[in-house]
Amino acid sequence: MIKETNGIRGGRRGPEQLDLFDRKILGALAEDALQSYAVLGKAVNLSPPAVHERVKRLRRSGVMKGAHAALDGTALGKPLLAFVHVEAAGWGKSERLMQLCRFPEVEEMHSVAGDASVIFKVRTGSPRALEAFLSQVHAVPGVTGTKSYVALSTYLERPVQAEMTSDWPEYPLPA
Amino acid sequence: MIKETNGIRGGRRGPEQLDLFDRKILGALAEDALQSYAVLGKAVNLSPPAVHERVKRLRRSGVMKGAHAALDGTALGKPLLAFVHVEAAGWGKSERLMQLCRFPEVEEMHSVAGDASVIFKVRTGSPRALEAFLSQVHAVPGVTGTKSYVALSTYLERPVQAEMTSDWPEYPLPA
DNA sequence: GGTGAAACAGTCGCTGA
DNA sequence: TCAGCGACTGTTTCACC
Numbered sequence: 001m002i003k004e005t006n007g008i009r010g011g012r013r014g015p016e017q018l019d020l021f022d023r024k025i026l027g028a029l030a031e032d033a034l035q036s037y038a039v040l041g042k043a044v045n046l047s048p049p050a051v052h053e054r055v056k057r058l059r060r061s062g063v064m065k066g067a068h069a070a071l072d073g074t075a076l077g078k079p080l081l082a083f084v085h086v087e088a089a090g091w092g093k094s095e096r097l098m099q100l101c102r103f104p105e106v107e108e109m110h111s112v113a114g115d116a117s118v119i120f121k122v123r124t125g126s127p128r129a130l131e132a133f134l135s136q137v138h139a140v141p142g143v144t145g146t147k148s149y150v151a152l153s154t155y156l157e158r159p160v161q162a163e164m165t166s167d168w169p170e171y172p173l174p175a
Numbered sequence: 176m177i178k179e180t181n182g183i184r185g186g187r188r189g190p191e192q193l194d195l196f197d198r199k200i201l202g203a204l205a206e207d208a209l210q211s212y213a214v215l216g217k218a219v220n221l222s223p224p225a226v227h228e229r230v231k232r233l234r235r236s237g238v239m240k241g242a243h244a245a246l247d248g249t250a251l252g253k254p255l256l257a258f259v260h261v262e263a264a265g266w267g268k269s270e271r272l273m274q275l276c277r278f279p280e281v282e283e284m285h286s287v288a289g290d291a292s293v294i295f296k297v298r299t300g301s302p303r304a305l306e307a308f309l310s311q312v313h314a315v316p317g318v319t320g321t322k323s324y325v326a327l328s329t330y331l332e333r334p335v336q337a338e339m340t341s342d343w344p345e346y347p348l349p350a
Numbered sequence: 351g352g353t354g355a356a357a358c359a360g361t362c363g364c365t366g367a
Numbered sequence: 368t369c370a371g372c373g374a375c376t377g378t379t380t381c382a383c384c
C-alpha cells in the first residue's frame with residue numbers, strides 16, 4: 001500500500017504547485033544565482049540542506065532551467081539593441097528563418113499574433129551590422145517586409161520574476 | 176619608469192579590450208554561470224586562480240554584472256508572453272509610465288525609435304492579467320494607444336552572447 | 351525538515367619563471 | 368610581473384535523528 005505523503009495524490013508528478021518557500025528561493029536566485037545555500041536559507045528561514053533539496057527538485061521539474069551570467073552588451077561591443085518585426089506571406093516560421101538564430105547577435109525569436117509573423121531581438125555592434133542582419137532576413141523566401149524598433153534607452157531588463165500580482169484588476173499601483 | 180606590459184598604453188584603465196580568454200570565459204559563464212573555476216579553466220586552458228582573477232576583473236569592470244537563475248515562465252504560472260508597444264503624445268517616457276516596472280509581470284522596458292514610444296515585454300498568467308496591464312498603460316496621461324504582440328511560440332531566448340560575428344556582410348549562413 | 355560530519359571547491363600566500 | 372602550486376576557509380552534500 002502506498003502512503004500518500006505528497007499532499008493530495010501520491011502519483012502526481014511534474015506540475016506540482018509551488019509553495020511560498022519555493023517562490024522565495026526562486027526569486028532570490030533570479031536576483032543572484034551565485035549566493036550560497038547558507039545565506040539563501042537565512043533569507044527564507046530554512047536550513048541549507050533543505051534549501052538545497054528544494055533547488056534540486058526545482059531544477060529536476062524544470063522550473064529552474066539553469067543560471068546565466070548577465071553580460072553588458074555595450075561593454076562587449078554590442079551597443080545597439082533592436083526589435084525586428086518580420087512580415088511574411090503565408091506561415092512565417094520557416095526553417096530558413098530559424099537558421100538566423102545561429103548568429104550570436106540574435107537573442108530572442110518569437111512567432112507572434114498581430115501584424116507581424118516573427119519578432120527578433122537583436123543586439124549588434126553597429127548600424128552596419130543591423131543592416132547586414134536585415135539583409136539576411138529579407139533574403140529568406142516568403143519575407144515581405146520588416147519593421148525595426150531601435151532601442152534608445154533600456155529602462156528595465158530582468159529575468160523572469162517568481163512573484164505574481166495575485167489579483168491584477170484591483171491591484172493598486174505601488175508608490 | 177613604467178614598463179608598458181599591457182599592450183599599448185600602461186596608463187589605460189577601465190574600458191580595456193577583452194582578449195580571447197575573456198570572451199571564452201564570458202561565453203561559458205553565459206551558458207552556465209554555476210560551473211566551477213576548475214572546469215572553466217580546463218575549457219579555456221588556464222589555471223583556476225587565473226580564471227578567478229579574470230572573472231573578478233570582469234565583474235569589477237562591469238562587463239559581467241551578475242548571474243541570474245533562468246526560470247520557466249509557464250511552470251511559474253505565467254504562460255502568456257507579450258510585447259506591448261505604447262504610443263504617446265509628446266515624449267513617451269514619463270515617470271508615471273516607469274512605475275509600471277514595479278509589476279513583476281514586466282520584464283523589459285525600452286524607449287525606441289519607430290512608430291512606438293516605448294516597448295514593454297510582459298509575461299502574465301492569463302489574458303485577463305494582460306488586459307489589466309493594458310488598462311494600467313492606458314491610464315497613464317499622454318498615452319494615445321497600444322499595440323500588443325502576443326507570443327505564440329518562443330523559438331529562442333538566451334542571454335547576451337559574448338561572441339560577435341566579426342564581419343557581418345560577408346559572414347556565411349551557418350549550415 | 352534539522353543537525354552533524356566528511357568531501358569538495360574557492361581563496362589567499364608563496365615560489366618559480 | 369604573471370602563471371602555477373599548496374594550505375586554509377568556507378560551502379556543498381551526505382547519513383542520521
